[in-house]
Amino acid sequence: MDLDVVALSRFQFALTALYHFLFVPLTLGLSVLIAIMETVYVMTGRLIWRQMTKFWGVLFGINFVLGVSTGLVMEFQFGMNWSYYSHYVGDIFGAPLAIEGLMAFFLEATFVGLFFFGWDKLSRVGHLVATWCVALGSNLSALWILIANGWMQNPVGSTFNPETMRMEVTDFMAVLMNPVAQAKFVHTVSAGYVTAAVFVLGVSAWYLIKGRHIDLAKRSMTVASSFGLAAALSVVVLGDESGYLATEHQHMKLAAIEGMWETQPAPAAFTILGIPDQDGQENRYAVHIPMMMGLIGTRSLTGEIPGIKDLIESAEQRIRNGIQAYDAMLKVRAAGGRESASPEDVATLEEHVLELGYALLLHPYVDDPRQATDEQIAQAARDTVPRVAPLFWSFRIMVLLGMYFIVLMAVFFILSARRNLAGRPWLLKVAVWSIPLPWIAAELGWIVAEYGRQPWVIEGVLPTASAVSSLSPYTVLGTIIGFGAIYTVLIVIEMSLMLKAIRKGPEPDPGREVPLVTDQVSQRLVTSE
Incomplete structure (x- = not known):
C-alpha cells in the first residue's frame, strides 16, 4: 500500500482538531450562560437561579475536562x-500559543x-467574580488560538529571513x-454561544416534555x-465579514x-445550488x-x-x-548574507520574496525548483485549487443551519416572552432534535476554513507538503489509529456522563432564599410600624 506521510499527517491533525472542537463551542457558550444565570441569582437572591447555575455548571465541567485533554494533544x-512548520514560523506562531497558556x-x-x-467559602459577589x-478565560483562550490561526490565513507583521x-x-x-484573526474570533465565539444556547434550549425542552424541573x-x-437569538444573528453578520x-x-x-470557475463581470452572481465538476471545471445544474x-x-x-481559471494562471x-x-x-x-551578496541577487530576492513559497509548491515534483519543467510548473499551479465539491456543499449546509438557528431562537424567544413555552409539544421536540445541529455547523465551518486553505499551511508562504516531519507513514498511521480509538472512548465517556447528569437533573439546593435589598427595606418599615 502506497502511504503518503503528508496526507496522513493532514488527516491526523484534522481528526484531532475536529474531535477537539466537539467540546470547545459548548465550553465557550456555557461559561457565559452560567455567568449570566449567577448574575441574576446575585441580583435577585432567588435560589432557583443558583440551582440553575450549579446544574448547567456540572455539564460545563464535564465538557471542560474533555476539551482540555484533547486540546493538549494538538499542541x-x-x-x-x-x-519544519514549527521551525519555520515558531517565532510567530509560538507567541500567541504561549500567551494563551500563561494568561x-x-x-x-x-x-x-x-x-x-x-x-460555601466565597461571598455571593466573590463567587460571581x-x-x-x-x-473570560475561556474566551481569551479562543482569542489567542484564533490569532495564531488567523496569521496562518493572512500572514501579516512578519518577513522571511534567508539567513535563518x-x-x-x-x-x-x-x-x-x-x-x-479578529473576524474569525468573533465568528467562532458567536458560533459557540449558539451551540450552548441550542443545547440548553433542547435539554430544557426535554424536561418540559417529561414534566420535570x-x-x-x-x-x-x-x-x-x-442569548441564542443575539448570537445567531451575530454569526451571520460576522460570517459575512469573514x-x-x-x-x-x-x-x-x-x-x-x-x-466560480470563470471570472464573471461585476457584480458576480451567487450559485445557490449546483454540482461542481472539478475535471470539467464547471457547475452542472447550477x-x-x-x-x-x-x-x-x-x-x-x-x-x-x-475565477479559478484566472487564479491558476496567476x-x-x-x-x-x-x-x-x-x-x-x-x-x-x-555569499554569506545580504552584505556579501551581489546587489542584483539581493534586489531579486527582495522583489519576489513574497512569492518564494510558490516555488516550494514544486517540491512534490522536483527537489530543486529551478530544475522544474513547464509541465511541472503548470501542475503545481493546478494544485493551488482545493477540492471544490466539499467546500461548496459544506459552506451551503453551514449557512442553511445558521438561518435555521435564527428562526428557532426567534420562535422560542417570542414564546418565552408570551410565557407559552409548554403550549406546543411538537416545538419542544424540534428543540430536542436540534441539539446536534450546531456541532455539525461548527465542524463544517472549520472544514471550509482549513480545507479551503490547501495546499497552504500558511497562505502563500509555506505549502503543507513542505511543513511535515520526516516520519515513517506507518508511524503516523499508527498514531491515527491510537488517537481515533482513545478519542472515541473519551467521547463515549463524556456522552455517558452528560446524559447521566441530565437524567438526574439539578440537585435540591439547601440554601436559604435571600430577599432583595428592596424587600428587606420594606420588611423593616413594616416591622417598625
Missing part, C-alpha cells in the same frame, strides 16, 4: 508531525476550581490586530433563547467555496442569484471576483517568480 503535534488557560483553570468548590473569570530560513516577527501588533427549564429556555476578508486575502478559497456574490464579496457593484506566474526568488536566496546564502 504536541506541531512538534511531532509538523516539525488565558491558567486564569480559566484556576477559577474553575473556585467555581465548583467555592460556593470567579464565574465571570472562568468565562525562518519567518520572523516585524510587527507584533499587526499580528494581534490581524483583521482575519419545570421552573428551571422555563427560566433556562428564556435565557437560552434570548467572506469579505477572504475576497481580499484568500481569492482561491472564495472561488472554490462559490464554485442555480444562480444575479449580482448577489459581487455584493457579498466586494460590497460594491463594480468589484471583480477572480499562480503559474507567481511560481515562476518564486523560482527566481529561490535562486537568489541560495546565492545570497552562499
